[in-house]
Amino acid sequence: MKIMPISMPKDIDKYFFNRTKDINMINTQLSTVKFDIPPQLLITGYRGVGKTFLLRKVLNDQSDDILTSFIDLSEIMGRQKGNLTEEKVLKALLNAIDETISQNKKSYKKWIGKITSTIKKLELKNYDFSDNVNVFDIPIPVISDNYDKLSKFVMELPQKIVDSSNDITGFIIVIDEFQLLKNVEDPEAFFWLMRSFTQKQFNVGYVFTGSVSKTADIINMINGQEGAFGGRLIQINIEPFTFDETKRYIDEKSNNLKFTNEGFERFYNCTRGIPLYINSLSSILPNNTVCDEDIIKETLLLNIDQVAIMWIYIWGRLSQGEKDFIIYLLEHEGATRATLDKQLGYSKSSVTRFIDSLSNQGIIEFSQNKKFVLADKMLQFWLKIKFETAGCYPL
Ligand SMILES: Nc1ncnc2c1ncn2[C@@H]1O[C@H](COP(=O)(O)OP(=O)(O)OP(=O)(O)O)[C@@H](O)[C@H]1O
Ligand SMILES: [Mg+2]
Known part of the structure; x- marks a missing residue:
């Protein structure tokens, strides 16, 4: 059976x-990593x-001379208690790099000696070794008081790995759900830090991706005129x-789905x-029946929770405010900033917060x-159906 x-x-x-x-577009960009253009x-x-599926595939399909790491910040947020911090992100990066290297034990053995000595040379003094982060079996410091050293160490590591092996020509790192970086203590400073290191890592490529709208302020923060990357990040939008x-x-x-026109x-x-919706709706449609408009409508109505x-x-x-904001947009088919300020019933600063x-x-x-409009039709549909069937919006 096909799934x-x-x-x-x-x-x-x-x-x-x-x-x-x-894939071609992304690979064309990524291929410059071999030619000293990060x-x-x-x-x-x-x-x-x-986006995530596509980048996983792109990473999987890289040739053997390119190392790749994939970091999903939502996993770190989910796994760790408390706030996302710069340190946690850096450690996640470190762990991801280590995982990459460990997967490739055979070639890794060839250059382990060299890499290990490189790492040892990166000053690791004065650190607390109690945390369970390891790279190449060398315990790596928990930095409570030495963020500069940790960031330098982690951010320079991928290039050092490339430099210490003749078989490796580049390192590509994907940071998924990057919008969560907004939650670190000083996101702007963190982006600038990344930028300052990435500029000197000629064979290390970074790909940021996440569930964020094209007009989100985080995009401005990272890639706007005043942003750390100042328009240098090549922005590619994945279309449905x-x-x-x-x-x-x-x-x-x-699985043999059939439709009338x-x-x-x-x-x-x-x-x-x-x-995502194609797959979830397909999975509940009857197969070996020709689906007409009514079947689609019925199935979606009855199973909206599954699809949405x-x-x-x-x-x-x-938050309640954010929900009120969404419901307002739903009921008015969008609204201007001025209307929201006047009609939503929240202060201007709250409206700004909701928008962000x-x-x-x-x-x-x-x-x-x-x-401002809702970006997703399925969300609208779900809310409408919930309202029609239950008499109120979901709590
Ligand atoms: N090219 C594809 N071929 C087949 N299925 C796909 C493809 N792209 C996405 N899907 C399906 O859609 C689902 C959602 O995709 P994915 O998680 O990559 O979306 P996303 O853009 O990263 O979403 P989010 O913004 O919520 O992170 C995947 O689990 C996969 O099943
Ligand atoms: Mg995703």
């Missing part, structure tokens, strides 16, 4: 569909559009599948070509007609 997964599968290639153009990318796109791509995807990967149009309209599951989770973590937080989570976006 269309709704979470990250182990065997990426088995389920991955298409994206040839995006690539720096920012990958944006709607929630569930497939087109109508035709969705059709081919269903033909190729679904109108049925398929409805299906595309509901999912908007976003793979991501939003149930996100909704639960929003919701756009940094990819929930709202600023449309061309200067209104």
Whole structure:
């Protein structure tokens, strides 16, 4: 039986569909890492559009002379109690680098001696060795009082690894859910720190990605005129599948789903070509039945929680103010800043906070007609159905 997964599968290639153009575009940028030009990318796109899946695939497919590490900041946030700090991010980076090296034990053995001595030379004095972070089996310091040294050590390590091996020509590091970096103590300073090191790491490429809307202020903070990377990050937006791509995807990967023409149009309209929704709706449609408009409508209505599951989770973590903001946009089909200031019933500074937080989570976006609107149709649909069936919005 064919499956269309709704979470990250182990065997990426088995389920991955298409994206040839995006892959080529990203790989073209990344390939400069071999030629002493450090690539720096920012990958944006709607929630569930497939950014994480795509970057996992891109990393998997790199040639053997390129080392890769993938860091998901949401995992660190989830795993650790308390706030995300600069130290935690750096340690996560360190652990990811170590994991990369350890996976490749065979070639790693060839240059372990050299790397180890390089690391030993990076001053490790005066550190507390109690934490369980290891690189190449050398215990690495917990830095409580020496953030400068930790950051220097971690940020310089990938280039040192490249330099110490003839077989390795580059190191690519993906930082997923990078918008969470906004939660560290001084995000601006942290971006500047990364920038200052990345500039001198000629064979180390960084890719930032996350669920953040194109107009979020975090993008400005990192890549705007005044931002640390000042427009140097090459921004690539991942688009949903087109109508035709969705059709081919269903033909190729679904478990024999069949549609009437109108049925398929409805299906595309509901999912908007976003793979997460395509996969979750596909998984509950009857197979070996030709699905018409009514079947799609019914199935979605009855199973909306299953298709919109991501939003149930996100909704639960929003503040009442943020929920009120979203409901206002839903009921008024968007609103200008002036209207929100006047009508929402919150102070201007609260409205600013809601806008920042919701756009940094990819929930709202600023449309061309200067209104804030909800970025995701499935969220709108879920809220509407909940309101219609329960008489009130979800708490
Ligand atoms: N190219 C693809 N082929 C097949 N399935 C895909 C593809 N891209 C994404 N998917 C499916 O959609 C799901 C969501 O994708 P993914 O988690 O990569 O989205 P995302 O853009 O990273 O979302 P978020 O912003 O919430 O992190 C994946 O688990 C996968 O099942
Ligand atoms: Mg993702």
